[in-house]
Amino acid sequence: MKQVLIPIDFSDNAYNALNYAKTLFSGHATTFYLLHVYISAPSNLLSTEHNTSILDEMSGNEEQDLKDFLNIAQKENNDDLHSFEIISKIGGLVKVMNAVVISNKIDYIVMGTKGAKGSKEVFLGSNAVKVINGIENCPVIVVPQNYIPKPPSLIAFSTNFKRAFVREELTPLVDIAVANNAKINIARIMQEEYLTDRQKENKEILKGLFSDLDYIFCKIDVETSETNALKDFAKHTESDLIALVHHKHNFFQKLLQEDVVDKISFNSPLPLLILSELK
Template identity: 25%
Template sequence: MRLRMDKRILLPTDYSKNALNAIRYALELYRKVHCDFYILNAFHISSYTLDSMRVPETGEPYYEAAKQEAEAGMERLMQMVRLHPQNHKHEFHTITTFNSVTEAIRNVVDKKDIDMIIMGTKGITEFKARIFGTNTVNVMERIRECPVIAVPNNYMFEEPKEIVFPTDYKSPFKKKEMADVIELAQLFNATIHLLHIDKDKDGKLDRKEQGNKELLQEILEGVTHQMHFEPAANISDGINAFVDRHKCDMIAFLNRKHLFFGSILTNPLVKKIGYDPKVPILELNDN
């Protein structure tokens, strides 16, 4: 059965190979779906800082030069996108704007009612300060209106048939929080692997955790899913070992804003997954 749904997907780009790879991934991931793709470039002007008191205006030479460069980059990018097999279900919209990446994304998410953000990662940095580029982390932290898929460097598209969802069952779940991972699982007839990693309890849950586990099973009723317990010294080793063993094509996690005095990213589950993720990561938000 082919799913019919309309999606509005935001694809931020800095015109790098990495960003182009993420766009290609998005086109393949939603090839069966009617989509409006919004391709966004946030440009900067070297002689201005974004937090300075004075903002460059239309008509000023520095602004016009930067704008023209951004628009020329967008035209080159769209020529490459058009080399991808054409899909009548897909429409493209381009946006170039003077802004920080995160604020530009926030504006488009609000104005265009975006359903999903798909962007590339920077991979490992020389200082290993981030798993993803700083922009990707900032977007995951600050944009809570829609989920984010982060695509690793040079990742070649694979249909997400095996999706791992790490959880400690400490917080209750809501159906709308899980909607996007359920949608992808249904689109590709995938299995969602609920992975519980706990080095202290030998997989045993207290009454509250057991209740949350049962609630999650109810939410996933009708979706192929399996329950797993991974005894591991740390979360990173457990998730990565599971991904390798089960040949997982995606890691999905719920980024709870009230957890760990901020969010799961500040704790850092994502950092524990590894500095060089091998598969795309879908970040869901609580509501």
């Protein structure tokens, strides 16, 4: 049984992220937790009594919106192995999500990259990087705006072999590949022509972790930026999903630095699976 957390802001992008998650785990027992978090700071211009009244009214509206969203999800569900639950909370985005991840033993977070309802303070879109950087020990799948959900048949997994992976770090990727019978292209994006002895050792470790999967190793030449190199590789190989391990001060951080100005989440045309680094 998989536990999947879907941040909801009632936008089309949030609904698309849910549809992608349903597609990704089609035919597998999965509980989808539809989470709505809104931040509402009390106004200094209003009394405590008025602030409380406004918060209560907002909470009631949010609860009804979330229930309506749940009803739509349930009516349109055609997989008997899928179930849905709703969670509504007031508070800080990362703090609330980390708490839900722990309390509900969440296996994956799947979220859209854009979207908002009215002027409410919601977190999908420009805060995607905050979620990726702030969530602890839970993989995050980012679904681009307007992406048409389909099961992945080819996954591009990027690594430079400069560190050894442990099985638990790659389990979310392995599970998705197995569930969808997907092949993995292991993309080595680096300036150096040859691997060091340590990198060769780490490559052998990765072979062991992927021993039950269909995979190949590929080297990618970098002409402009590592971000563009990975995008081009994914495009030319007709990949359906890009996977990265999020360790600090590495390739992932370079991706953020290179593309953070060019909108959010690398402006990727494909869903991104961001795997957590385990210390």
